[in-house]
Amino acid sequence: MADILYTFEGKVxxxxxxxxxxxxxxxxxxNGDSVGEASTLWFSAHMPSFEEVRAAVDAWDFSGYDKEVVFCGYGEPTCAYDTLLQTAAYLKEKGMRLRLNTNGLSDLINKKPTVDELCRYIDTFSVSLNAPTAEKYxxxxxPAFGEASFDAMLRFAEACKKNGADVRFSVVDVISEEDIAACKSLANDMGIPLRVRTYTE
Ligand code: SF4
Structure with a gap:
């Protein structure tokens, strides 16, 4: 079984x-099988059930780590939507702040509006903007959803913001300076801060 919980730069x-x-x-x-202090983030047999995630949380000593726990890992967390909501509720009961790193395609993945439910538990959304236009995205x-994806991602971020969540966009610096500038302009128009992440091998 892969690591369900792992640490990276002082956060769980x-x-x-x-x-x-x-x-x-x-x-x-x-680029590899793990991030931070994880051994492997690839699940060999099955994706973890909520019971398995809860057991991992119960066994973890959170002392000494930042109070913000991040849903990220080696996949899109909203693909495990029910487990994500259950885990978020469980961690919230334990007094954690929660951040979701997401591609923003949850509504398409889960075939329903998901922002209201997610905003019950998630404090901060880091949404991958990635590109300034649908074509470049x-x-x-x-994305498996094709043309609809870029606009769905933007609407997801917008809805999270409307719900009062802390929302940030991100791009990775593999795109051109010109596209980064266009992403900044788009993010600015939506009133959402943009973080430019450095690509690491
Ligand atoms: S959204 Fe992109 S970067 Fe994130 S897990 Fe999927 S393929 Fe990787």
Whole structure:
């Protein structure tokens, strides 16, 4: 079984699934089996049930780590939607702040509006903007939902913001300076801060 909980730069991260509808060219999963102090983040047999995640949380000593726990891992957390909600509720009961690192395609993945439910528990959403246009987004991320994906991601971020959540966009610096500037302009127009992440091999 892969690590369900792992640490990276002083925070505890949660790895719920290896599923993802995208194939981003810069995906960290292309470069190795783990991040931070994790041994492997690939699940060999099955994705963890909520009971398995809860057992991992119960066995973990959170003392000495940041109070913000991050849902990230080697897949898109909203692909494990029910487990994500159950785990978020459980961690919230324990007084944690929660951040979700997401591709923002949850509504398409789960075939229903999901922001209201997610905002019950998630304090901060880091949404992968990745590109300034649908065409460039599709070329970089190859989303399984095709043309609808870019707009769905933007609407997801917008709805999270409307719900009062702390929302940030991110791009990875594998795109051109010109595209980063266009992403900044788009994010600015939506009133959402943009973080430019450095690509690491
Ligand atoms: S959305 Fe995230 S997990 Fe999925 S392919 Fe892109 S970088 Fe990788």
């Amino acid at each position: 991260y949660v790895n719920l699934t290896n599923a993802c509808p995208c194939r981003c060219k810069f995906c960290i999963r292309n 599709n070329a970089l991320c190859a």
